[in-house]
Amino acid sequence: MPVSDSVDRSDELVADRSNATSDRLPINELFYSLQGEGVLAGVPSVFVRTSGCNLRCWFCDSYHTSWEPTHAWLGLEEVLAEVESYDADHVVLTGGEPLLQEACVDLLEALDERGYHTTVETNGTIYRDAPIDLASISPKLRTSTPTAERAPARATDGRGERTPDAGTNEWADRHEDDRIDLAALSALIERYEFQLKFVVTGDDDLAEILALLDALEDAADAGIRSDDILLMPEGANRQRLAETRERTAELAMEHGFRYTPRLHVDLWNDAPET
Numbered sequence: 001m002p003v004s005d006s007v008d009r010s011d012e013l014v015a016d017r018s019n020a021t022s023d024r025l026p027i028n029e030l031f032y033s034l035q036g037e038g039v040l041a042g043v044p045s046v047f048v049r050t051s052g053c054n055l056r057c058w059f060c061d062s063y064h065t066s067w068e069p070t071h072a073w074l075g076l077e078e079v080l081a082e083v084e085s086y087d088a089d090h091v092v093l094t095g096g097e098p099l100l101q102e103a104c105v106d107l108l109e110a111l112d113e114r115g116y117h118t119t120v121e122t123n124g125t126i127y128r129d130a131p132i133d134l135a136s137i138s139p140k141l142r143t144s145t146p147t148a149e150r151a152p153a154r155a156t157d158g159r160g161e162r163t164p165d166a167g168t169n170e171w172a173d174r175h176e177d178d179r180i181d182l183a184a185l186s187a188l189i190e191r192y193e194f195q196l197k198f199v200v201t202g203d204d205d206l207a208e209i210l211a212l213l214d215a216l217e218d219a220a221d222a223g224i225r226s227d228d229i230l231l232m233p234e235g236a237n238r239q240r241l242a243e244t245r246e247r248t249a250e251l252a253m254e255h256g257f258r259y260t261p262r263l264h265v266d267l268w269n270d271a272p273e274t
Contacts (some may be wrong), residue, residue: 026071036264061236063095186220
């Protein structure tokens with residue numbers, strides 16, 4: 001169900017509440033596919049993709065939910081009816097940053113009442129009290145911050161040609177200031193079953209990952225096992241993954257962490273609704 005063909009557009013979706021009510025969500029996509037990443041990779045799942053994000057990673061693979069958010073406001077019952085039309089036991093609430101939306105709690109509660117397993121894909125900067133079976137937390141490293149050298153990309157044609165985005169400068173400082181919230185991260189790993197999924201762009205990321213894990217161990221009243229830590233190669237298309245996945249896998253083996261593929265990219269490249 002592509003909903004971004006009939007959309008509201010807003011540079012600041014977080015403040016764009018003119019069409020929102022307490023039970024409505026800004027939905028960019030709602031579709032059935034395979035979970036591509038993490039400990040549940042390969043599991044058939046319904047994906048509910050909200051629009052809007054409080055960060056602006058230059059390598060974002062959901063550009064249409066962050067740098068140029070598109071969405072339609074859907075009520076809770078509309079979302080549930082679409083989810084229930086698929087033969088799946090797993091639902092992935094993703095984004096953007098889905099925990100920005102207060103109505104996500106109502107959706108998660110309704111999914112829990114219906115017996116679904118729920119995964120929430122989050123950047124770890126927001127905590128909400130909701131029934132979540134797996135918190136898939138992806139803290140953003142310094143290498144995610146947009147700069148002149150690492151400009152975000154916008155699709156300009158159907159072949160995946162990309163051009164730098166003009167909003168890089170205004171978002172760089174804001175992203176850097178907000179990308180790590182130890183209090184929110186601690187609350188998430190204390191409350192939920194979790195995986196910490198780091199996007200790896202190269203060797204230099206590992207020192208920051210290790211330092212963040214040490215800080216999180218000190219701040220949280222919960223243990224972090226090596227199996228909870230996943231390294232994922234940066235790349236939203238097959239060409240880029242071919243450049244990053246081998247080294248990411250080697251780094252995972254060197255440090256005793258898990259490696260996670262991006263199956264949806266391997267299977268469908270950068271096609272939408274995958």
